[in-house]
Amino acid sequence: MQAQESYTPQWHDVCHEDDLVTNSGVCALIGEEQVAIFRIVNGEGTQYFAISNWDPIGEANVLYRGIVGSLGGKTVVASPLYKEHYELATGTCLERDDVSVNAYPVRVDAQRVLIEL
Amino acid sequence: MTSSSQQRIVIVGNGMVGHHFVEQLINSQHDCHITVLSGEGRLAYDRVYLSSYFAGKTAEDLAMTTPETYQEWGVDARVNARVSDIDRTAKVVTLESGETFEYDKLVLATGSYPFVPPIPGNDQPHCLVYRTIEDLEAISASSAQSKVGVVVGGGLLGLEAANALKQAGLETHVVEFAPQLMAVQLDLMGGDQLRTKIEDLGVQVHTQKATQEIVAGEHCRYRMNFSDGSFLETDLILFSAGIRPSDQLGRSSELAMGERGGIVINNQCQTSDPDIYAIGECALWDNRIYGLVAPGYAMARAAVANLTGGEGEFAGADMSTKLKLMGVEVGSIGDAHAKTPGALVYTYHNQPDGIYKKLVVDPSKTHVIGAVLVGDTSDYDTLLQYALNEIAVPEAPESLILPSAGEAPTLGADALGDAATICSCYNVSKGDIIDAIDGGCCSVGDVKGATSASTGCGGCAALLKNVVDSELEKRGVEVSKAICEHFNYTRQELYHLIQVEGIKSFNELLEKHGTGMGCDICKPAAGSIFASVWNDYILQQQHQPLQDTNDTYLGNMQKDGTYSIVPRVAGGEITPDKLILLGEVAKQYNLYTKITGGQRIDLFGARVEQLPAIWEALVAGGFETGHAYAKALRTVKSCVGSTWCRYGVQDSVTMAIDLENRYKGLRAPHKIKFAVSGCTRECAEAQGKDIGVIATENGWNLYVCGNGGMKPRHADLFATDLDDETLVKYIDRVLMFYTKTADRLQRTSVWMENLEGGLEYLQQVVIEDSLGIGDELEAQMQLITDTYQCEWKTTIESPEALKRFRQFVNSDATDSNIQFVTERDQIRPATKAEKFSGEKAIPVEIV
Ligand SMILES: Cc1cc2nc3c(=O)[nH]c(=O)nc-3n(C[C@H](O)[C@H](O)[C@H](O)COP(=O)(O)OP(=O)(O)OC[C@H]3O[C@@H](n4cnc5c(N)ncnc54)[C@H](O)[C@@H]3O)c2cc1C
Numbered sequence: 001m002q003a004q005e006s007y008t009p010q011w012h013d014v015c016h017e018d019d020l021v022t023n024s025g026v027c028a029l030i031g032e033e034q035v036a037i038f039r040i041v042n043g044e045g046t047q048y049f050a051i052s053n054w055d056p057i058g059e060a061n062v063l064y065r066g067i068v069g070s071l072g073g074k075t076v077v078a079s080p081l082y083k084e085h086y087e088l089a090t091g092t093c094l095e096r097d098d099v100s101v102n103a104y105p106v107r108v109d110a111q112r113v114l115i116e117l
Numbered sequence: 118m119t120s121s122s123q124q125r126i127v128i129v130g131n132g133m134v135g136h137h138f139v140e141q142l143i144n145s146q147h148d149c150h151i152t153v154l155s156g157e158g159r160l161a162y163d164r165v166y167l168s169s170y171f172a173g174k175t176a177e178d179l180a181m182t183t184p185e186t187y188q189e190w191g192v193d194a195r196v197n198a199r200v201s202d203i204d205r206t207a208k209v210v211t212l213e214s215g216e217t218f219e220y221d222k223l224v225l226a227t228g229s230y231p232f233v234p235p236i237p238g239n240d241q242p243h244c245l246v247y248r249t250i251e252d253l254e255a256i257s258a259s260s261a262q263s264k265v266g267v268v269v270g271g272g273l274l275g276l277e278a279a280n281a282l283k284q285a286g287l288e289t290h291v292v293e294f295a296p297q298l299m300a301v302q303l304d305l306m307g308g309d310q311l312r313t314k315i316e317d318l319g320v321q322v323h324t325q326k327a328t329q330e331i332v333a334g335e336h337c338r339y340r341m342n343f344s345d346g347s348f349l350e351t352d353l354i355l356f357s358a359g360i361r362p363s364d365q366l367g368r369s370s371e372l373a374m375g376e377r378g379g380i381v382i383n384n385q386c387q388t389s390d391p392d393i394y395a396i397g398e399c400a401l402w403d404n405r406i407y408g409l410v411a412p413g414y415a416m417a418r419a420a421v422a423n424l425t426g427g428e429g430e431f432a433g434a435d436m437s438t439k440l441k442l443m444g445v446e447v448g449s450i451g452d453a454h455a456k457t458p459g460a461l462v463y464t465y466h467n468q469p470d471g472i473y474k475k476l477v478v479d480p481s482k483t484h485v486i487g488a489v490l491v492g493d494t495s496d497y498d499t500l501l502q503y504a505l506n507e508i509a510v511p512e513a514p515e516s517l518i519l520p521s522a523g524e525a526p527t528l529g530a531d532a533l534g535d536a537a538t539i540c541s542c543y544n545v546s547k548g549d550i551i552d553a554i555d556g557g558c559c560s561v562g563d564v565k566g567a568t569s570a571s572t573g574c575g576g577c578a579a580l581l582k583n584v585v586d587s588e589l590e591k592r593g594v595e596v597s598k599a600i601c602e603h604f605n606y607t608r609q610e611l612y613h614l615i616q617v618e619g620i621k622s623f624n625e626l627l628e629k630h631g632t633g634m635g636c637d638i639c640k641p642a643a644g645s646i647f648a649s650v651w652n653d654y655i656l657q658q659q660h661q662p663l664q665d666t667n668d669t670y671l672g673n674m675q676k677d678g679t680y681s682i683v684p685r686v687a688g689g690e691i692t693p694d695k696l697i698l699l700g701e702v703a704k705q706y707n708l709y710t711k712i713t714g715g716q717r718i719d720l721f722g723a724r725v726e727q728l729p730a731i732w733e734a735l736v737a738g739g740f741e742t743g744h745a746y747a748k749a750l751r752t753v754k755s756c757v758g759s760t761w762c763r764y765g766v767q768d769s770v771t772m773a774i775d776l777e778n779r780y781k782g783l784r785a786p787h788k789i790k791f792a793v794s795g796c797t798r799e800c801a802e803a804q805g806k807d808i809g810v811i812a813t814e815n816g817w818n819l820y821v822c823g824n825g826g827m828k829p830r831h832a833d834l835f836a837t838d839l840d841d842e843t844l845v846k847y848i849d850r851v852l853m854f855y856t857k858t859a860d861r862l863q864r865t866s867v868w869m870e871n872l873e874g875g876l877e878y879l880q881q882v883v884i885e886d887s888l889g890i891g892d893e894l895e896a897q898m899q900l901i902t903d904t905y906q907c908e909w910k911t912t913i914e915s916p917e918a919l920k921r922f923r924q925f926v927n928s929d930a931t932d933s934n935i936q937f938v939t940e941r942d943q944i945r946p947a948t949k950a951e952k953f954s955g956e957k958a959i960p961v962e963i964v
Binding site: 015019021023027042047054069071073080081085 | 633636924
């Protein structure tokens with residue numbers, strides 16, 4: 001185990017771009033962490049997001065299976081268990097101030113999907 | 118940080134009321150230093166919902182605050198800090214530990230403690246009380262070693278405690294000294310009715326019993342000997358014989374006290390020492406102790422107002438209550454015992470259904486002054502408004518409690534004056550709501566945020582919505598019936614647009630009629646409409662991100678993220694071979710199996726990546742999807758009918774199977790359940806279903822829009838003695854009309870309740886074809902039937918669709934959080950504690 005302070009995030013190559021599903025999520029396992037990855041295509045072009053797959057309220061690894069959408073201009077996923085909304089860009093829960101999930105940087109390079117964690 | 122000029126406020130006790138006081142004081146932004154001294158080992162928690170601890174809530178769930186929150190507020194909070202002494206001259210309180218705190222103002226919020234009658238033997242290990250989390254832990258521990266439990270005291274709390282014992286699996290008794298249950302809130306008749314209901318639930322009630330002593334038992338741990346010579350044996354005794362104010366501090370510091378206890382306060386909640394306040398259950402106002410939380414909150418507010426130079430005083434509180442005891446609805450308002458001189462009483466008693474209602478009016482018959490409701494409290498909110506706001510009653514006051522044979526005189530928002538209290542938890546009047554709306558609130562949500570109305574017990578939600586809608590309408594604001602922020606249309610309007618404009622994808626719909634990206638409300642609604650109108654395969658690429666996760670994965674997601682699998686068993690008829698296959702599949706994949714109320718078999722605990730293989734085996738054996746995950750036809754329940762039964766007059770099984778096969782796959786605003794009974798004995802319970810069919814000598818009677826479940830509704834008799842063909846024609850039309858016109862997630866029962874013209878209108882549309890759309894409705898239904906495909910069959914044949922069924926894109930690992938333990942020879946999800954203990958849990962294996 002590395003000490004918390006000396007840990008530097010790294011980019012992980014997780015899958016091919018075609019493994020993603022437009023306007024929906026898939027999940028990747030990076031080390032012990034489950035990461036939900038979303039590809040959002042709308043009028044503003046294509047965006048990629050990655051957040052933790054763990055639903056802290058339902059306490060299950062399910063966020064990638066939620067419905068994505070927008071609420072008040074924020075791009076969100078709704079937990080498939082109890083329907084709270086998490087902002088994909090930041091991981092904040094819109095319904096509960098005291099709840100959030102990790103958000104991770106994503107990029108696509110030569111059709112490979114990379115997550116920084 | 119105490120600066121020397123800051124006022125020091127010390128609060129003794131951090132129960133619900135003490136905490137509310139702190140919250141209000143922080144909100145007032147009064148410049149002061151706050152110290153909280155909690156006698157318990159934790160900060161405030163929700164005592165009102167204490168019993169939910171037995172249903173799995175934890176101390177954490179019940180907590181109303183955290184040390185961190187108090188810290189953020191700058192409150193110095195101590196736990197295990199019992200105050201043993203107040204020195205009023207030096208203005209210092211001393212803890213049992215000896216630590217001292219100086220105060221400028223002191224607030225006593227020490228609550229109350231359970232009264233244990235002085236019965237010899239009452240101090241034995243399994244003699245318990247019901248007030249704190251520690252008490253509950255003790256009750257749990259004792260229940261685990263007991264078979265029989267007795268609650269002493271048949272009041273509100275006693276019955277709640279009895280329910281807890283019952284749920285813990287004990288043979289449960291209630292022993293009451295008075296001749297009836299809940300003597301404070303109910304009259305004799307009401308108490309009797311409640312008793313009957315509770316006894317039906319298996320709790321034995323013994324009234325007029327005075328316990329003389331508790332001695333060792335012969336069959337159980339203890340024996341309770343009663344003064345009339347009878348006795349009762351039990352392993353556990355729970356005392357719930359009333360509360361007594363925790364007023365020792367008042368007594369020892371010589372504050373004015375009530376004769377029978379309680380610290381005397383004035384309307385500002387000050388005790389006889391103006392620098393000391395008392396609030397909540399330790400305080401005595403006008404010679405009364407209020408044993409409910411709302412009056413305590415009102416005292417807290419009054420004390421804060423007085424301390425901070427604001428306005429507001431405590432002027433008594435309403436003690437009306439509405440609750441559900443062991444599933445029995447009970448309500449009590451105002452002068453339930455009709456003690457007011459000259460009071461007049463109306464009663465309604467329906468013994469077969471266990472309903473008793475009493476209305477108490479003033480001598481001039483103009484105002485409601487009290488009420489008792491047992492078995493049905495649907496009139497409670499209206500009656501309470503009449504009572505609290507002194508609204509003039511209708512000409513025939515009894516109409517307020519008689520079962521509504523048609524017109525129920527509901528109380529419109531406009532009948533209320535501005536001073537009328539809408540939310541009694543947060544003391545919000547209609548005037549406050551109007552102010553909030555004038556201040557810019559334009560929705561129920563806004564008003565809730567601005568006034569806190571309806572954020573307590575939530576009992577006033579419907580009334581609040583009424584008031585807000587009515588006020589907005591008065592201001593010319595059209596109350597939005599839009600489905601969500603992305604479409605300014607109702608579901609019905611969207612249905613119309615999709616059908617008329619031939620819209621086939623969500624993007625097209627959004628482009629033409631919506632804004633933003635859509636959400637988890639409009640996407641599934643649109644997906645369902647596309648399916649009803651065009652009946653495309655639900656997982657087609659373009660539709661797939663629209664589906665609710667249940668629809669996407671064609672299974673019902675359970676709490677741990679696994680799915681249940683429910684194959685269709687049309688009419689509940691199944692061959693031995695199919696039963697064996699279900700068993701084999703369940704065994705191979707180690708699934709939990711349970712028979713459902715809809716006459717089929719659920720298999721639980723399948724991980725997402727196992728679903729395709731499981732369904733492949735099921736489809737190969739002739740099963741189809743049962744749509745248990747969808748807003749669609751679920752099951753058609755049936756009895757065996759004339760084929761086997763001595764009484765059956767028609768072949769209900771064949772009819773059930775035909776109907777199930779005809780309507781399976783229909784996507785609707787909500788789930789739909791059918792039943793077919795072979796005779797009027799009605800073994801299939803068709804009158805509680807969306808569509809109910811009951812055989813007669815001459816054909817079939819059709820019932821519509823019934824419901825069991827959360828809000829039962831008896832189905833309406835729609836048409837009688839139909840032949841097979843007409844029956845199907847009517848059902849086609851009813852279902853399609855419902856699918857076209859209902860709101861999102863509106864069951865047929867609610868749809869009917871809201872349908873203008875009701876049953877008669879529906880009969881006109883369907884039987885007389887008054888709108889001229891009969892043929893169209895039938896054609897639409899025929900299209901759905903003709904284009905039916907088993908979604909699972911289609912899915913397992915499509916490699917593209919199968920891509921969705923995996924936990925990880927980059928690994929074959931399984932979700933390590935899904936763990937099972939064995940209970941009664943089958944799996945169930947491991948609890949959090951079991952997962953972390955790491956011992957009992959079965960690691961999941963890949964099969
Ligand atoms: C099972 C149950 C169900 C209930 N259901 C309902 C309901 O449905 N509706 C309703 O309105 N009400 C209900 N009540 C009543 C409600 O819980 C009380 O009215 C409310 O909790 C009173 O709040 P309080 O702060 O005055 O007292 P409490 O919540 O009793 O808090 C007082 C606190 O002060 C502490 N304390 C006492 N002496 C000292 C001291 N010397 N030093 C330091 N701390 C001290 C105590 O340890 C305690 O933590 C229910 C109560 C119970 C037990």
